[in-house]
Amino acid sequence: MEAKEYKTIKTEIRLPYELAYGATWTRFFEGLKNKTIYGTKCTKCGRILVPARSFCPRCFVDADQWVEVSQVGTLIAWCYTNYKYFGMPTEPPFIGSLIRLNGTDVNFLHLMGGFDLNNFDEVKKIIKSGMKVEAVWSDDRKGHIMDIKYFRPL
Amino acid sequence: MAKQVAIVAVAQNAGAESKDNFYDQAYAVTKEVLDKAGMTRDDIGTVISASSDVFHGGISCANSYYWETTGAFLKNASRQDGESLFALFYGAMRIMTGHYDTALVIGLCKGSENPSNDTCTLMYADPFYQRGVGLTETMAAALQMRLYMERYGVTEEQCAKVAVKNLGNGLRNPYAHKKGRYTVDDILGSERLIDPLTALQVAPKSEGMVALILASAKKAKEVADKPVWIKGFGSSLDNYYVGDRDLLNGQLKNAADRAYKMAGITDPEKKIDVAEITEPYAFQELMWYEGLGFCKEGEGGRLMDSGFTGMNGRIPVNPSGGVLANNPYVSRGLQRVVEAVLQIRGEAGEKQVPKTVKTALAHGTHGYAGQCHAVAILGR
Numbered sequence: 001m002e003a004k005e006y007k008t009i010k011t012e013i014r015l016p017y018e019l020a021y022g023a024t025w026t027r028f029f030e031g032l033k034n035k036t037i038y039g040t041k042c043t044k045c046g047r048i049l050v051p052a053r054s055f056c057p058r059c060f061v062d063a064d065q066w067v068e069v070s071q072v073g074t075l076i077a078w079c080y081t082n083y084k085y086f087g088m089p090t091e092p093p094f095i096g097s098l099i100r101l102n103g104t105d106v107n108f109l110h111l112m113g114g115f116d117l118n119n120f121d122e123v124k125k126i127i128k129s130g131m132k133v134e135a136v137w138s139d140d141r142k143g144h145i146m147d148i149k150y151f152r153p154l
Numbered sequence: 155m156a157k158q159v160a161i162v163a164v165a166q167n168a169g170a171e172s173k174d175n176f177y178d179q180a181y182a183v184t185k186e187v188l189d190k191a192g193m194t195r196d197d198i199g200t201v202i203s204a205s206s207d208v209f210h211g212g213i214s215c216a217n218s219y220y221w222e223t224t225g226a227f228l229k230n231a232s233r234q235d236g237e238s239l240f241a242l243f244y245g246a247m248r249i250m251t252g253h254y255d256t257a258l259v260i261g262l263c264k265g266s267e268n269p270s271n272d273t274c275t276l277m278y279a280d281p282f283y284q285r286g287v288g289l290t291e292t293m294a295a296a297l298q299m300r301l302y303m304e305r306y307g308v309t310e311e312q313c314a315k316v317a318v319k320n321l322g323n324g325l326r327n328p329y330a331h332k333k334g335r336y337t338v339d340d341i342l343g344s345e346r347l348i349d350p351l352t353a354l355q356v357a358p359k360s361e362g363m364v365a366l367i368l369a370s371a372k373k374a375k376e377v378a379d380k381p382v383w384i385k386g387f388g389s390s391l392d393n394y395y396v397g398d399r400d401l402l403n404g405q406l407k408n409a410a411d412r413a414y415k416m417a418g419i420t421d422p423e424k425k426i427d428v429a430e431i432t433e434p435y436a437f438q439e440l441m442w443y444e445g446l447g448f449c450k451e452g453e454g455g456r457l458m459d460s461g462f463t464g465m466n467g468r469i470p471v472n473p474s475g476g477v478l479a480n481n482p483y484v485s486r487g488l489q490r491v492v493e494a495v496l497q498i499r500g501e502a503g504e505k506q507v508p509k510t511v512k513t514a515l516a517h518g519t520h521g522y523a524g525q526c527h528a529v530a531i532l533g534r
């Protein structure tokens with residue numbers, strides 16, 4: 001922040017939290033460690049939700065039927081992020097994406113990658129909504145959403 | 155909704171950075187709205203505020219800090235977080251209980267002091283999944299924009315025209331924070347922060363203390379020459395995770411239908427004379443035209459091209475410049491109400507639309523890509 005012409009107080013709030021994953025998220029993220037993506041199936045509408053959920057927010061019933069879902073899917077939407085912000089998942093540029101994994105009924109939020117992202121004109125030639133994509137795993141998996149490094153074009 | 159609750163006075167401050175502190179800004183706008191209504195603090199029955207805590211203010215339980223700036227000492231007062239338009243609904247409901255003749259509704263936000271909108275909106279994300287992928291309101295909007303353009307053939311130029319219109323309208327609004335005469339090329343040539351969005355298609359971060367006084371029908375007739383009646387309101391909430399939602403078939407239609415039903419409106423494209431809507435990203439204004447029933451699904455771009463929503467159009471949308479010109483993040487929905495009230499009263503100054511305004515619409519939204527929508531219908 002640049003200096004103001006008037007008197008200000010600069011303050012910063014740093015607050016430590018420790019939040020429980022709960023049973024469903026724990027099992028989902030443990031799955032990522034083992035290169036497995038889990039969803040759960042709603043017992044009423046039959047939708048397969050991914051990441052796994054404890055309940056279906058539409059039917060409001062338990063979604064407790066666990067399924068391992070495909071690591072291949074279709075790119076639904078993407079955006080080419082070329083600026084830095086607090087909490088960004090990796091150094092820009094990166095490509096925020098919605099991906100419909102095969103056999104599931106919701107979109108999975110992640111990143112696209114696996115090719116040179118630096119030149120946007122080149123990126124535009126490679127990446128197209130509707131293209132088939134596949135998960136690429138990190139070698140250093142910690143039970144975190146970025147255990148999947150990104151999805152790459154197939 | 156028959157003539158039960160009226161807005162009898164409104165006040166707001168300027169959106170650009172101010173050297174005043176939050177506390178004094180809030181006091182000043184409360185004083186101004188009371189003066190305009192010819193009232194004192196003692197005439198106010200109940201107070202509802204809309205604000206947010208740490209991320210949008212740097213203080214926790216912010217309402218305990220600012221209550222006295224709203225004149226709430228010894229009164230029944232409560233605070234609403236999230237979409238500020240709800241504070242108007244709650245104020246109206248309290249008067250409809252018959253226990254209060256007046257309510258002060260105030261939205262408080264001093265954007266220039268806070269971290270960027272992206273920092274704040276990253277914190278909406280659940281800490282396990284979406285936050286790890288860096289989801290912000292801007293990223294959700296960019297994904298939604300891509301879907302919208304690809305599904306309906308809406309062009310980047312049509313999206314940019316919203317920014318041209320609203321930043322241009324902002325020139326007539328002395329309170330607007332960001333304004334100027336731009337071309338479509340200027341908008342599309344501005345920094346490509348997160349393709350398909352460019353910098354001039356993203357709302358700024360503004361100040362916004364916004365106050366209104368509501369009154370019962372009996373009280374309104376005593377104190378106001380030009381009461382503006384709350385005719386209807388409605389809202390609707392979508393699922394939380396952006397991947398669970400159809401980002402092109404959101405909840406605005408539900409929210410608007412509920413408000414129209416309460417107001418007895420069956421043909422909004424004919425009955426609404428002016429609309430002030432919340433479009434933090436330019437293309438969203440086109441999508442919201444569709445959700446509000448001003449045109450069919452996918453026709454927002456063509457409606458923009460036709461001039462329907464321009465200053466001289468059938469339904470001018472955002473004659474104040476909207477949220478692209480002024481974005482007090484927390485109070486922007488209530489600010490839309492203030493602008494709609496000024497249009498109905500014929501007191502909008504240079505931004506007054508060149509037509510008779512009998513019925514106006516105010517809209518607010520919050521959450522990723524319009525998770526929550528709220529609509530109010532106001533009229534003479």
Ligand SMILES: [Zn+2]
Nearest residue numbers: 042045056059
């Ligand atoms: Zn279900």
